Amino acid sequence: MAEIRIENVTKVFGDFVAVDDASITVRDQEFLVLLGPSGCGKTTLLRAVAGLGMADAGRIMIGDRDVTYARPGDRNISMVFQSYAIFPHMTVRENIGFGLKMNNASQGEITSNVEEAAELLHIGDLLDRRPNEMSGGQRQRVAVARALAMKAEVLLMDEPLSNLDALLRLEMRAELKRLLREVKATTIYVTHDQIEALSMGDRIAVMKDGLIQQVDEPSTVYAEPKNQFVGSFIGNPPMNFLRGKVHMASDSVAVAIGGSEIVPSPELRDAVSSFDGRAITLGIRAENMGALNAQEANTVRVQVDVVEPLGAQNLLTVRVGDDTLKVSTHPTFPVSPGDELWLKFPADQIRWIDPDSGEVIAGGTS
Amino acid sequence: MSTSNPSRRRSFTPYFLIAPTLVFLAAFFAWPMVQGLILAVHDDEALLPLVAVASVEGDRTGELSQGAAVEILGQQGNTVEGELTSDLLTEQWFRVTAVGTDGAAVDGWAPETRIRVRDEANDGTPLAGTVRPRLGEGAEPLTDVLAEPNERAEVTGSLDDRAEVEITQVTVLEVWFNVRGESNDGATIEGWAPSRFITTFESGEEGRVDRGSDGEFTLRFVERMFNDRFFSPALRTTLLLMAIILPLQFLLAIGMALIVHSRLKGGSGWLYIFSLPMGMSDLAVGILFFAIFTSNGLLNSILDLFGLIEEPQVFLSADTRGWIIGAIVLAELWRATSIVMVIIVSGLQAIPDETLEAAELFGATYWKRVRYIMLPLLKPSLLVALILRTILAFQVFAVVIALSGGEIVTVLANETFRQYFSLRNNNVASAYAVFILLLSLASSVFYLRIVRTQDELASR
Numbered sequence: 001m002a003e004i005r006i007e008n009v010t011k012v013f014g015d016f017v018a019v020d021d022a023s024i025t026v027r028d029q030e031f032l033v034l035l036g037p038s039g040c041g042k043t044t045l046l047r048a049v050a051g052l053g054m055a056d057a058g059r060i061m062i063g064d065r066d067v068t069y070a071r072p073g074d075r076n077i078s079m080v081f082q083s084y085a086i087f088p089h090m091t092v093r094e095n096i097g098f099g100l101k102m103n104n105a106s107q108g109e110i111t112s113n114v115e116e117a118a119e120l121l122h123i124g125d126l127l128d129r130r131p132n133e134m135s136g137g138q139r140q141r142v143a144v145a146r147a148l149a150m151k152a153e154v155l156l157m158d159e160p161l162s163n164l165d166a167l168l169r170l171e172m173r174a175e176l177k178r179l180l181r182e183v184k185a186t187t188i189y190v191t192h193d194q195i196e197a198l199s200m201g202d203r204i205a206v207m208k209d210g211l212i213q214q215v216d217e218p219s220t221v222y223a224e225p226k227n228q229f230v231g232s233f234i235g236n237p238p239m240n241f242l243r244g245k246v247h248m249a250s251d252s253v254a255v256a257i258g259g260s261e262i263v264p265s266p267e268l269r270d271a272v273s274s275f276d277g278r279a280i281t282l283g284i285r286a287e288n289m290g291a292l293n294a295q296e297a298n299t300v301r302v303q304v305d306v307v308e309p310l311g312a313q314n315l316l317t318v319r320v321g322d323d324t325l326k327v328s329t330h331p332t333f334p335v336s337p338g339d340e341l342w343l344k345f346p347a348d349q350i351r352w353i354d355p356d357s358g359e360v361i362a363g364g365t366s
Numbered sequence: 367m368s369t370s371n372p373s374r375r376r377s378f379t380p381y382f383l384i385a386p387t388l389v390f391l392a393a394f395f396a397w398p399m400v401q402g403l404i405l406a407v408h409d410d411e412a413l414l415p416l417v418a419v420a421s422v423e424g425d426r427t428g429e430l431s432q433g434a435a436v437e438i439l440g441q442q443g444n445t446v447e448g449e450l451t452s453d454l455l456t457e458q459w460f461r462v463t464a465v466g467t468d469g470a471a472v473d474g475w476a477p478e479t480r481i482r483v484r485d486e487a488n489d490g491t492p493l494a495g496t497v498r499p500r501l502g503e504g505a506e507p508l509t510d511v512l513a514e515p516n517e518r519a520e521v522t523g524s525l526d527d528r529a530e531v532e533i534t535q536v537t538v539l540e541v542w543f544n545v546r547g548e549s550n551d552g553a554t555i556e557g558w559a560p561s562r563f564i565t566t567f568e569s570g571e572e573g574r575v576d577r578g579s580d581g582e583f584t585l586r587f588v589e590r591m592f593n594d595r596f597f598s599p600a601l602r603t604t605l606l607l608m609a610i611i612l613p614l615q616f617l618l619a620i621g622m623a624l625i626v627h628s629r630l631k632g633g634s635g636w637l638y639i640f641s642l643p644m645g646m647s648d649l650a651v652g653i654l655f656f657a658i659f660t661s662n663g664l665l666n667s668i669l670d671l672f673g674l675i676e677e678p679q680v681f682l683s684a685d686t687r688g689w690i691i692g693a694i695v696l697a698e699l700w701r702a703t704s705i706v707m708v709i710i711v712s713g714l715q716a717i718p719d720e721t722l723e724a725a726e727l728f729g730a731t732y733w734k735r736v737r738y739i740m741l742p743l744l745k746p747s748l749l750v751a752l753i754l755r756t757i758l759a760f761q762v763f764a765v766v767i768a769l770s771g772g773e774i775v776t777v778l779a780n781e782t783f784r785q786y787f788s789l790r791n792n793n794v795a796s797a798y799a800v801f802i803l804l805l806s807l808a809s810s811v812f813y814l815r816i817v818r819t820q821d822e823l824a825s826r
Contacts, residue, residue, distance in 0.1 A: 085720035086724075102738075
């Protein structure tokens with residue numbers, strides 16, 4: 001059992017608050033991805049868990065132990081570094097066995113663990129090579145094997161794929177996911193790549209400016225971002241945001257957007273109507289809008305600027321007043337730049353956002 | 367074809383960069399080194415060639431070695447080749463006109479040994495004189511006047527004793543000696559040589575070859591160095607100092623570098639403190655430590671202050687060689703450890719932080735990180751420092767001079783100095799210098815070989 005509990009951790013560098021009162025619980029054997037733009041504090045938080053930079057406030061628990069101020073070597077963790085940090089003067093075998101040797105494991109245990117880890121990463125035939133005789137991808141595998149050979153309950157990964165080329169990254173992504181399922185370690189994986197996060201994580205913790213924005217399963221983070229930042233950071237293309245104005249129409253509330261009107265779903269009417277007379281932000285994903293040739297309920301008239309055929313879909317860039325939207329349509333939908341068409345906004349796919357705080361007012365789908 | 371393909375045009379830039387380097391290496395490295403080497407094994411003044419007649423064009427009759435004893439059979443003035451130098455043994459010849467013995471007018475040359483100058487112009491140019499009388503029984507009463515300022519020239523007339531002459535011209539000739547001596551192969555040879563190469567003794571009939579004008583390659587200077595009574599003490603002391611200083615120095619330097627690298631509070635302050643001695647000349651450091659260890663120096667004052675001694679101790683004397691060695695070791699440690707530290711610090715800084723963090727994370731304690739990560743990765747830096755320090759240790763000099771005066775404790779560099787300055791023997795000094803160079807070279811090659819073999823073994 002190795003649950004990681006990060007409780008109210010704060011880390012400050014001079015005047016800069018790198019991590020601000022962060023609390024996350026990583027469940028036993030869970031794969032948690034810490035996602036955020038560079039400088040958001042995700043690596044700092046990971047290092048606090050690793051013990052490479054002590055937290056200034058808060059508490060870090062691994063299993064039942066408080067390790068906030070424990071030495072890295074005493075935390076029963078292992079780690080894959082961004083630069084791999086494999087030891088250049090040692091063979092692959094010595095590199096993988098280093099942690100075990102430092103922990104005074106028996107020679108037999110070292111040998112068997114090293115060979116097992118090397119087998120898992122398909123580098124069994126490289127064991128007597130030195131790092132300078134290997135490619136970047138092979139070094140990456142050595143770094144992962146070294147971390148796995150420890151058989152620690154907690155595995156930390158700091159952007160392990162960021163130094164690989166695109167194709168290799170794709171390959172390693174799937175392989176890492178398979179491996180981590182096999183080794184059953186509790187894993188915290190830091191990345192700035194939202195696709196990695198979505199594809200690998202059991203849960204994703206999105207960070208920005210030292211603050212944790214949302215911790216949820218990938219599908220939830222994608223479909224129901226808690227605020228404008230999460231919506232804009234995750235997904236390709238990112239979520240669209242439109243300005244609208246709320247007004248009460250007869251017995252109901254409606255939001256005016258570029259001369260059209262959108263009516264929120266029944267369960268959100270009260271929340272939206274509290275913005276009566278004020279601006280509101282409407283967030284919606286590209287694939288959740290329907291492109292139509294004729295007006296319907298909850299449609300907005302837009303002008304097409306750019307059409308990008310992407311094979312499985314066409315990505316349209318359209319304009320509504322001052323706002324620009326990305327809309328994906330079926331490749332057979334006939335459209336060309338300069339056309340005008342109608343976009344349908346399904347009420348249950350819309351995220352209503354308070355434009356002042358950037359927070360979502362209430363959920364869209366059930 | 368590279369010429370037909372414009373994209374493969376040849377770049378000359380590297381050659382522009384390389385050429386000055388080669389010139390620099392040749393002019394400031396290779397040339398002086400070759401000259402030094404030649405000086406050690408080549409005696410420029412080993413041989414004095416003798417010629418059949420007193421002229422530079424004369425045929426060689428043989429060679430005498432430097433220092434060979436000679437019998438001086440005769441001497442003669444001879445035209446000096448090139449410019450006159452002040453240390454030549456010379457004689458003046460005068461061109462005189464006078465009335466001869468037979469009443470006819472005589473015009474010709476006579477040496478200064480035959481003419482006494484009686485009248486001089488204001489600037490010292492002789493104008494007139496008299497023929498010196500020859501004294502003694504049976505002496506030739508007449509003085510010959512010659513067609514040229516040369517004793518073998520044709521006689522143009524004779525003058526009586528005390529005859530008055532007018533001096534029309536003066537010339538200065540170098541004296542050549544006709545000598546007889548024993549050559550290297552034991553044969554007795556005779557011939558002429560310029561007087562500047564020969565020292566004459568009181569009598570004027572015997573002398574010695576002072577120096578030769580011809581060189582030869584010889585191992586004499588090298589032999590003299592090896593047989594020098596200071597050679598083996600100097601070599602032993604140099605090696606002893608090295609054996610004591612280098613290990614201590616590297617331990618200290620690694621410790622200091624780890625302190626600087628540990629980024630304690632004021633870490634950069636430690637760097638400044640540790641590298642302070644680098645700014646001091648080795649002689650100054652030697653004098654500083656002399657001031658500490660001398661009989662009325664700092665060490666005695668402190669010992670006295672704490673009542674540990676009754677009277678000042680003499681640390682630096684011929685009877686306390688151990689103390690002198692100790693003081694030299696301390697001074698050298700104080701002075702030269704910082705350069706090793708700086709090299710190691712730069713080596714430590716080249717180790718990525720993540721590498722050390724990885725080691726820490728995988729459970730390596732500080733000492734294990736030093737042992738398994740830092741020291742192996744520092745190997746290139748340590749090698750550079752070791753080569754540098756070994757070479758400098760072979761050259762240790764000023765500190766030794768300052769603390770021992772170069773007599774009680776002597777080192778190789780001091781012997782070079784002694785041969786060059788006190789004994790004025792450039793060749794033996796050069797032999798010492800070349801010896802130090804070869805030791806340095808050998809040790810560097812040795813270190814590099816050891817490291818390479820280790821790497822080869824490790825990669826197997």
